[in-house]
Amino acid sequence: MTDRYDPHVIEPKWQARWEADGLYRATVDANRPKHYALTMLPYPSGNLHIGHWYAMTPSDARARYMRMKGYNVLFPMGFDAFGLPAENAAIKDGIHPIERTYTNIDHMRDQLKSMGTMFDWEREAISSDPEFYRWTQWFFSKLFQNGLAYKKHSPVDWCPQCQTTLAREQVWGEDRHCERCGTPVIKKALDQWYFRTTKYADELLDFDGLDWPSQVRDMQTNWIGRSEGASVVFETESGDQIEVFTTRPDTLWGATFMVLAPEHPLVTRLTTDEQRSAVGAYIEAATRQTEIERESTEKEKTGVFTGGYAINPVSGERIPVWIADYVLMTYGTGAIMAVPAHDERDFAFARMYGLEVRLVVRPPDSPGLNGAAMQEAWAGEGVMVNSGPLDGIAAGKGDGQSVKAAIAWLKEHGRGEGAVTYRLRDWLISRQRYWGAPIPIIYCPEHGQVAVPDDQLPVVLPEDVEWLPTGQSPLKLHPTWSQTTCPACGRPAERDTDTMDTFMCSSWYHLRYLSPHFEKGPFDPAEYDYWMPVDTYTGGAEHATMHLIYTRFFHKASRDMGVTKGPEPMLQLRNQGQILGPDGQRMSKSRGNVVDPDAQVSQFGADTVRAYLAFGYEWSEGGPWSDNNIQGPARWLNRVWGIAQPAGSAAEPDATTVQSLKRAQHIAIRDVSDDLEAFKFNTVVSSLMEYTNSLYRFREVAEGSPSWAEAVDTLVLLAAPITPHLSEELWSLRGHPYSVHQQAWPVFDPAMLKEDQVEVVVQVNGKVRDRIMLPPEAPESAATAAALAAPRVAELVDGKTPRKVVYVAGRLVNVVV
RNA sequence: GCCGAAGUGGCGGAACGGCAGACGCGGCGGUCUCAAAAACCGUUGAGCCACAAGCUCGUGUGGGUUCGAAUCCCACCUUCGGCACCA
Numbered sequence: 001m002t003d004r005y006d007p008h009v010i011e012p013k014w015q016a017r018w019e020a021d022g023l024y025r026a027t028v029d030a031n032r033p034k035h036y037a038l039t040m041l042p043y044p045s046g047n048l049h050i051g052h053w054y055a056m057t058p059s060d061a062r063a064r065y066m067r068m069k070g071y072n073v074l075f076p077m078g079f080d081a082f083g084l085p086a087e088n089a090a091i092k093d094g095i096h097p098i099e100r101t102y103t104n105i106d107h108m109r110d111q112l113k114s115m116g117t118m119f120d121w122e123r124e125a126i127s128s129d130p131e132f133y134r135w136t137q138w139f140f141s142k143l144f145q146n147g148l149a150y151k152k153h154s155p156v157d158w159c160p161q162c163q164t165t166l167a168r169e170q171v172w173g174e175d176r177h178c179e180r181c182g183t184p185v186i187k188k189a190l191d192q193w194y195f196r197t198t199k200y201a202d203e204l205l206d207f208d209g210l211d212w213p214s215q216v217r218d219m220q221t222n223w224i225g226r227s228e229g230a231s232v233v234f235e236t237e238s239g240d241q242i243e244v245f246t247t248r249p250d251t252l253w254g255a256t257f258m259v260l261a262p263e264h265p266l267v268t269r270l271t272t273d274e275q276r277s278a279v280g281a282y283i284e285a286a287t288r289q290t291e292i293e294r295e296s297t298e299k300e301k302t303g304v305f306t307g308g309y310a311i312n313p314v315s316g317e318r319i320p321v322w323i324a325d326y327v328l329m330t331y332g333t334g335a336i337m338a339v340p341a342h343d344e345r346d347f348a349f350a351r352m353y354g355l356e357v358r359l360v361v362r363p364p365d366s367p368g369l370n371g372a373a374m375q376e377a378w379a380g381e382g383v384m385v386n387s388g389p390l391d392g393i394a395a396g397k398g399d400g401q402s403v404k405a406a407i408a409w410l411k412e413h414g415r416g417e418g419a420v421t422y423r424l425r426d427w428l429i430s431r432q433r434y435w436g437a438p439i440p441i442i443y444c445p446e447h448g449q450v451a452v453p454d455d456q457l458p459v460v461l462p463e464d465v466e467w468l469p470t471g472q473s474p475l476k477l478h479p480t481w482s483q484t485t486c487p488a489c490g491r492p493a494e495r496d497t498d499t500m501d502t503f504m505c506s507s508w509y510h511l512r513y514l515s516p517h518f519e520k521g522p523f524d525p526a527e528y529d530y531w532m533p534v535d536t537y538t539g540g541a542e543h544a545t546m547h548l549i550y551t552r553f554f555h556k557a558s559r560d561m562g563v564t565k566g567p568e569p570m571l572q573l574r575n576q577g578q579i580l581g582p583d584g585q586r587m588s589k590s591r592g593n594v595v596d597p598d599a600q601v602s603q604f605g606a607d608t609v610r611a612y613l614a615f616g617y618e619w620s621e622g623g624p625w626s627d628n629n630i631q632g633p634a635r636w637l638n639r640v641w642g643i644a645q646p647a648g649s650a651a652e653p654d655a656t657t658v659q660s661l662k663r664a665q666h667i668a669i670r671d672v673s674d675d676l677e678a679f680k681f682n683t684v685v686s687s688l689m690e691y692t693n694s695l696y697r698f699r700e701v702a703e704g705s706p707s708w709a710e711a712v713d714t715l716v717l718l719a720a721p722i723t724p725h726l727s728e729e730l731w732s733l734r735g736h737p738y739s740v741h742q743q744a745w746p747v748f749d750p751a752m753l754k755e756d757q758v759e760v761v762v763q764v765n766g767k768v769r770d771r772i773m774l775p776p777e778a779p780e781s782a783a784t785a786a787a788l789a790a791p792r793v794a795e796l797v798d799g800k801t802p803r804k805v806v807y808v809a810g811r812l813v814n815v816v817v
Numbered sequence: 818g819c820c821g822a823a824g825u826g827g828c829g830g831a832a833c834g835g836c837a838g839a840c841g842c843g844g845c846g847g848u849c850u851c852a853a854a855a856a857c858c859g860u861u862g863a864g865c866c867a868c869a870a871g872c873u874c875g876u877g878u879g880g881g882u883u884c885g886a887a888u889c890c891c892a893c894c895u896u897c898g899g900c901a902c903c904a
Contacts, residue, residue, distance in 0.1 A: 174901080215898080218821055222900055229904085246904060259904090301902080326902045336904045344818095345902055423903060545899080615841070616829060621822095629829055632841040638856085682830070686840035693840090696857095761836050766885045768836055792871095806884050812835055816884045 005641035007605020010729040015113055023739055024118040026074040028530045035071035036531045037063040038510055038570070040539030040547075041078045044104040045085060048111040049587070050595045050613075050625065054579045057610040058619055058681045059538040060117040061721035065676045066536075067118070068720065068745040074531050076513035077112060077119040079105050081128035082502045084162055084180060087435040091467045097435045098463060101128055111598065116606045116724045118741070125512040127505035132512055133437035134458035135522035136505055139554070140429075141440055141451040142561050148196045149429075151449065155263075156428060158188040163471040164432045165192055167501060168425040169223075169546045179546070193439060193498070194426040197553045201226065201422045204552055211572040213620075219544040225423025228397075230407050232337065232416035234258060234310040236321070240266055242310060245332035245421050248342065249410060250395060250402035252314045253387035254360035255337040258321045259303065259349070261329040262286040270321055272307025279304050279323060286325045301326055301349040312337075313415040314388065324349060332421050340377065347377035360387045361395040361402075427550065429501040434465060434474040436499030444486035444493040453487050459495065473497055506547050507554035510534055510569065522563070534570040541575040548573070574679050577622025579613075584624045595625045607723035608634045614681035614722055636689050637726055640719060643695050644712050644730045650704030657698070658707045664694040665711045666752035672718045673748060681722075688719055709734075714746050762787045763814040764796045776810040787813035 018024065039059040042052055063075040079101075086097035105126065112119065125132055143149040157166045157176070161183035170179040177184050197204075201224050207217045229247035236242060242258065260267055262283045271279045282304040303324030312319050326345055327336050340350035340357040350357050357371035361382040369378075384390040384402050389409055397403045410416035430439065438459045440452035452459055462481045465474035475481060475497040486493040508522065514531055515524035555569040580586060581593025588594065600609045611633035617623045652658055668691035675684040695711060702708040713734065720727035720740050731740035755776060760783065762770040770792040774783055784805050787793055797817055806814040 172899095215821060219899055222820060225900085225903065227903070244904080248904085299902085324902095326904095328903070331903045333904095338904090343904070345904075348902095421903080423900090541898085618830070621830095623829065626829065626842075629842050631843095632829090635856090636841085642856090683840080686831075689840055759836090763835085763885075766835095766883095771836085804884060806835090808835060812885090814835080814884055 005638050005726070007607055007637075007725065008602075011114075011116065011606050011725045014725045014728045015116060018739075018741075019113070019121075021739075022122075023741065024075070024120050025122060026072065026076075026120045028527060029072050030530065032072040033070070034531055035063075035066045035073045035536070036510075036534045037066065037073055037075045037536045038513075038534045038538070039075075039077075040537075040543070041080050041506070041509060042108065043083055043085070044079045044081050044101055044108055046104045046107065048108055048597055050579050050597045050600070051587075052112075053115060053597050053609060054613050054617075054622065055539060055576050056112075056117060057115055058576065058614050058679070059536075060115070060119075061610070061614060061681065061684075062536065062676055062679065064118055064721035064724065064741060065673075065745065067741065068717070068743060070744065073118075074123070074513070075118050075120060076123040076125070077117070077121070078123075078125035078509060078513065078516075079108070079127065080502065080506050080509070081105065081126050082133075082436045082499075082505060084164075084433060084435070087433055090435075091469050094467060096463065098128075101435075114598075114601060114606055116610065118724075123513045123516055125509055125516040127437075127502070127509060128435070130458045130460055131517060131519075132509075133461075133505070135512065136437045136500065136508070137440040137452070137457050137459060138454060138522060139504070139508060139558070139563075140437075140500065141454065141457075142563065143195060143557060144441070144449075144451050146557075146561050148199065148557050148561075149193060150196070151191055151193050153189065153191045155187045155189045156192055157185040158190075159183055159185050162433075165190060165428055165430060167428045167503070167546075169427070169549065170503075190430075192428050192430040193441075193496075194428050195553070195557075197427045197549070198422060198424050200553050200556050201424050203556055204424075204549065209571070210568055213541070213573060213575055216541060216544045216548060216573060216575065220549055223424065223545040223549065226420060227422075228418070228420050229403075230410060230416050231333070231419035232313065232410060234313060234337065236266070236270060236308055236310045237318070238269065238308070240269060242266060242321075242335050243333045244335045244337045245419060246337055248339065248403065249416065250384065250387070250390060250393075250406040251339040251342050251360050252312070252337065252406060252410075253390065254339045254341050254358045255312055255319065256340060256350070256356040256358055257319050257338045258310050259324045259327045259336050259338050259346075260306075260321060261327040261334040262323050262325055263329040264323070264327075264334045266335075267306065267323055270306045270308030275305060275307035279306055282323060289325070301345065301352055303349060303353065305353075313413075314409070320355070322349075322353075330425070331423070341371050341374060342377055342379055344377045344379070347374070358386060360385060360390075427501075427553070429504060430498040431501055432471075432473050432476075432498055434461070434499065436502055437461075437505070438475065439496040439498050439500055441496040442484055442486060442493045443496070444488060444491065446491060447486055447488040450487050450493070456487070461499075473499070475499070503547055503550050504554075507551045508558075510551075511564070528564070532564070533566055533568060536572045536574070537570040538574050538576065540578070574620070576619050577617065579617075579622050580624040582625050582627065600630070604630065604634050605637075605725075607726045608637055611637060611685055611722050615685035617682060619679055619681050632689075633685065636685075636692060637723060639692050639696070640688075640715065640723070640726060641730070643692060643699065644716055644734065646734050647704040647708065647712075650702075650708075652705045652707060653701045657701050658705075661698050661702055661707050661711050662752045663755070664691060664698075665714050666749055667691075668718060669714065669746045669748040673745070676721065685722060688715070688722070691715060691718070716740065717743055717746050758810050760787075760810065761812040762790050762793050763812060764793055765816055766814060769793055769796060772813075774810075778809065780805075780807045780809075783807050783809070783813050784815075787815060 039056050063073050067073040081101050086101050090097050157171045159166055159178035161181045171185050172179050175184050205224055227247055230249035231243055231245050234242045303322045306321050308321045309318045310321050338346040340346040341359045359371045362385045363378050363382045382395050384393045390402055390405055393402045393405055395402045407418045440459045442450045444450055465478055482495040482497050484493055484495055511523045514527035518524045551569055555564055558564040583593050612630040615633050616629050671687040672684050716727050716730045727740045757773040758776045759771050760774045761768050770790040772786050772790050800817050802815045802817050804816040
């Protein structure tokens with residue numbers, strides 16, 4: 001009689017042993033192939049939730065599998081420890097963010113250890129440690145010195161709840177809300193630091209060599225929003241130049257007016273005295289509108305004539321210049337040429353204000369159409385008309401078509417050229433908050449913006465600050481902190497009092513893991529050369545257009561600054577889905593549907609929770625938590641425990657039994673390996689369950705025999721990535737040397753799958769009517785004969801000659817009559 | 818409006834163009850038990866049928882390709898994610 005399976009005894013026991021032995025320490029070993037497995041690090045909120053388990057434990061299973069396959073695996077963990085919640089809590093209850101953050105980290109580290117993950121804790125990196133953010137600041141300085149960081153005064157997104165500016169990526173949804181707190185953002189004009197992400201727009205569009213989900217690639221591609229066209233220069237009557245961007249330069253002959261954004265710098269100069277009050281009132285009204293109101297596509301188009309005129313550079317015609325809020329200062333040049341006949345928005349505007357609509361692309365089906373008669377804009381194909389040199393050319397972007405011809409014409413006449421515009425904006429990284437890495441810039445009356453010299457980094461965040469809900473960073477209110485001297489001239493100067501977007505920390509944390517205590521640089525180059533790039537990166541898809549763009553930018557910029565190597569930081573990316581509450585809704589405290597992983601672990605043990613999270617969902621999809629469904633994996637673990645107890649010794653069973661036992665064993669090896677490889681954790685567990693079930697069927701005839709021992713050992717090994725504690729305990733009970741996690745992964749032998757006879761389905765006209773036994777490689781003639789001889793088939797064929805017979809060896813015969 | 822993903826039993830979910838529903842939950846029946854729980858064994862898509870054999874239907878809807886379609890193609894519906902006056 002063996003002891004009951006008790007995870008509460010074996011799990012802490014093995015966790016302590018693994019830690020004491022440093023079993024998961026990863027060190028550079030040039031003789032072994034490396035595998036850098038990375039999973040997104042948590043924010044130290046105070047408690048791990050089930051979503052962390054869902055993200056991390058399958059990732060851990062795969063890292064363990066790679067390790068058993070012979071790779072030298074680096075699987076680190078750390079904390080993205082700067083950020084608003086800690087600071088907001090400080091304002092509320094006075095507990096210092098440092099205290100709260102590090103208390104939370106201590107607790108969460110223990111929770112992470114309770115998962116039974118193979119994290120190498122000696123490589124832990126915490127982004128709020130001065131030895132970490134020293135290098136975050138160093139990266140800022142590097143970018144500044146290389147012209148990739150700059151300060152600009154401009155209207156920016158401000159979250160009134162978080163009391164700070166946000167990057168464009170961090171403003172979400174139709175109502176333009178803050179990604180963190182959900183509050184709609186407002187516009188403020190402020191001096192802020194930016195990184196030149198747009199410089200890398202084209203390179204960021206290139207995913208060559210990356211094994212990333214197409215959804216993420218598509219989202220990034222859409223986000224970057226490359227669009228090809230031309231820039232065209234219009235001249236005003238007063239001689240000013242207005243540059244516009246258009247994707248349809250071929251329709252230039254149909255441009256009957258221009259529209260500028262209300263904020264456009266030339267508006268004042270263009271506006272005539274008669275129009276000045278109307279224009280002023282319109283601009284006033286536009287500024288008062290919220291971003292949401294202004295950018296609503298439902299809204300009717302409004303605008304005001306400036307009184308000024310420009311010259312259409314192709315026709316020489318005098319066309320009126322209007323302002324309208326449907327033209328955005330933040331895209332292109334903030335000015336457009338309006339071609340009402342072929343643009344929906346321009347058409348609506350022209351009809352509203354009675355402006356001329358001139359057809360320049362004649363649709364194929366409407367030979368008599370003219371601008372005045374049009375009911376809607378025509379954006380389709382056709383032939384160019386009313387367009388001078390372009391007349392008769394087919395409208396389109398292809399070779400020999402109108403767009404290319406128009407660009408050639410513009411170039412030839414010096415009025416414009418081919419151009420590309422992106423939707424992507426530069427990354428705004430200033431934050432008006434305390435709990436972040438200070439921006440290492442000093443403002444000197446003499447020398448302007450001066451980077452803090454590397455040997456004076458880090459610029460340490462002062463601890464003696466006051467928590468006031470003023471909407472100003474405590475750094476700004478600190479009496480002395482910002483006062484310093486200029487590194488260039490030594491005269492009194494001031495520090496920047498903003499801190500950096502915490503997405504900066506996560507843009508390079510994977511490099512700090514390489515050598516978290518290295519003092520000569522952000523990472524030890526020897527570690528970098530061995531481990532980088534990250535081979536497998538796992539995490540949530542919600543980071544597609546934030547972290548995952550930033551970190552690619554960071555890597556490419558760092559490469560150009562000679563810091564990193566290679567085109568990309570992370571080769572393979574996989575996203576897990578989300579675990580919902582048992583009610584199918586997103587988990588939240590207010591709904592009361594939050595599943596606490598600690599409670600599940602104390603009820604079932606970590607291995608069961610791991611197995612359930614792997615088994616219950618298609619990993620990339622996620623789904624609702626179920627207290628019922630976890631019973632399945634819980635029972636399975638008990639069954640593994642029961643079948644894998646040491647079993648004395650017995651003679652081999654008959655050869656047929658041995659053969660089918662080995663067959664089951666090798667099917668399991670094949671399926672579990674393939675599915676772990678492919679992140680299909682649910683079928684990994686179901687294959688293990690099937691194999692366990694078949695061992696129960698063999699138990700009576702085979703238990704104790706050498707084949708049985710091998711079959712059971714194989715189960716213990718195959719389960720080790722999913723249930724590391726259970727496998728370790730069973731491996732030890734079965735008398736094998738520690739540790740199961742240092743064993744080689746079982747090797748699949750296809751020869752073990754060979755069978756003398758296989759069941760072949762016989763179809764008549766595509767419907768299954770019978771089954772016959774055949775050798776797997778039976779020739780078609782024999783298979784056909786056997787199929788036709790099958791009683792049910794003979795009956796249905798009824799003496800007729802089959803019109804056709806389809807034979808798939810080892811699978812089916814389809815008789816068509 | 819644009820880009821993308823997904824629709825399969827009561828439920829979670831499986832299925833290289835080849836036996837739909839693996840594996841599990843739940844249900845039902847049984848073994849064990851004084852009994853219950855646990856554990857173990859069996860069974861479980863729907864319909865026709867007393868039962869079985871057998872047949873029919875069945876992967877969001879409608880078409881198509883194919884000897885054969887959950888899978889490929891076309892059109893549509895629904896849900897979800899992202900973007901959206903982007904010139």
